[in-house]
Amino acid sequence: MYENLLNISDAAKLLGVSPSTLRRLEKNGNIEEYGLKVIYTPGGQRRYIQDDIQQLYSNQGFSEQIGFGEKPAVLIRDLTIAFTDPHSQLSIKLENQISATQQLIEEALLQKIPIIFSITIYKSDNLVSRLWSGKFPLLQILDRESTWVNIHPALSEYPYDMINHSVYITSLYDNQVDAFLKRQGIDTIILAGATTSGSIRATAVEALQKGYRVIIPKETVGDRNQTLQNSTLIDLNARYADVMSLDKVLKGMKP
Structure with a gap:
């Protein structure tokens, strides 16, 4: 309880x-x-x-809803083996995030909404990787050639518009992703994945600063404990994003 x-x-x-x-x-x-x-x-x-x-x-004047714009894209972060295998020290508290993300992907494919899968990797020759892993040493397992960075099997066969491997904390810091979204005329990012208090939060903040509306289906994101998950979602919804039920997001994706 x-x-x-x-x-x-x-x-x-x-x-x-x-x-x-x-x-x-x-x-x-x-x-x-x-x-x-x-x-x-x-x-x-x-x-x-x-x-x-x-x-x-x-x-107190927080938590207003911005809503969907005209053209959304789905951005999934780090639902990889490292973040979903219970034997991994990086693993989130996994409940229904994978099946919820499958529903999100399938609706996006049906509506021809672009889908990006962003994967955190570690590069020993990259300054950002070295600094981040200095604070968070477990990231060093995320070598590009390791199985830890493979997409979760239930999500791996979907036809993503882009699979982005990144050393950065936010998916939008990599200009490749931002450039793709701008070429597509995207104004709304539907954000899923892990971890809610880490890359999901950071990406939501950066996306807002770059002029995107941010929608987070709460069933599709996860963290390492429920308290952290709950408090982060409240704060995200208060300041930077619309945190919604998956059902509401799926309805918002329809024309």
């Missing part, structure tokens, strides 16, 4: 206060100033209801 709840650190970060402030404001299991109910785990840890935090964002 605690998967859709936020811990005190994530709740405080999203509210722009310190955890100690939330503790201080709590009275009888409620934080009246924010209208939040506090739930305690069996171990005595505080939890906050995700929907309540989302409502606070909306009340």
Whole structure:
């Protein structure tokens, strides 16, 4: 029951206060100033209801919907063996992301919407790779020739318009992807993949700065734990993207 709840650190970060402030404001299991109910785990840890935090964002002028533009493209990031095999230390908490992404791809093919698959790779002779792996050493397994960077088998046979191997944190930092989208007249990016708090978040921010609308079907993205996933999706929806159910996105893709 605690998967859709936020811990005190994530709740405080999203509210722009310190955890100690939330503790201080709590009275009888409620934080009246924010209208939040506090739930305690069996171990005595505080939890906050995700929907309540989302409502606070909306009340404070965040979380407006931008919606679809005229011409969308699907951009999938890192649903590769490294990020989906449970034996990999890079693996996300895998639930229905693969089947949800299949639905997204199949609708895109039906509607003739371009699809790009972007894959993180490690290059020892590249400065960005060396710096990033200095912070995150596990990235060194993502050698271009390794099986770790292979697309998940359930997604590997689709006819992608572009498969992009990149050393960069965001898919749009690589000019090849951005140039392709601009040639196609794309104004909306439907973003799927991993990880929500890493490359998905970074790509969403960069896409907005480059003038694209960003749509994230929440069932198609994943992270290494549910708390991180929940808090990142709330923040993305509040500031940079429209986070929607897959069903709503599939409907929005239709003419």
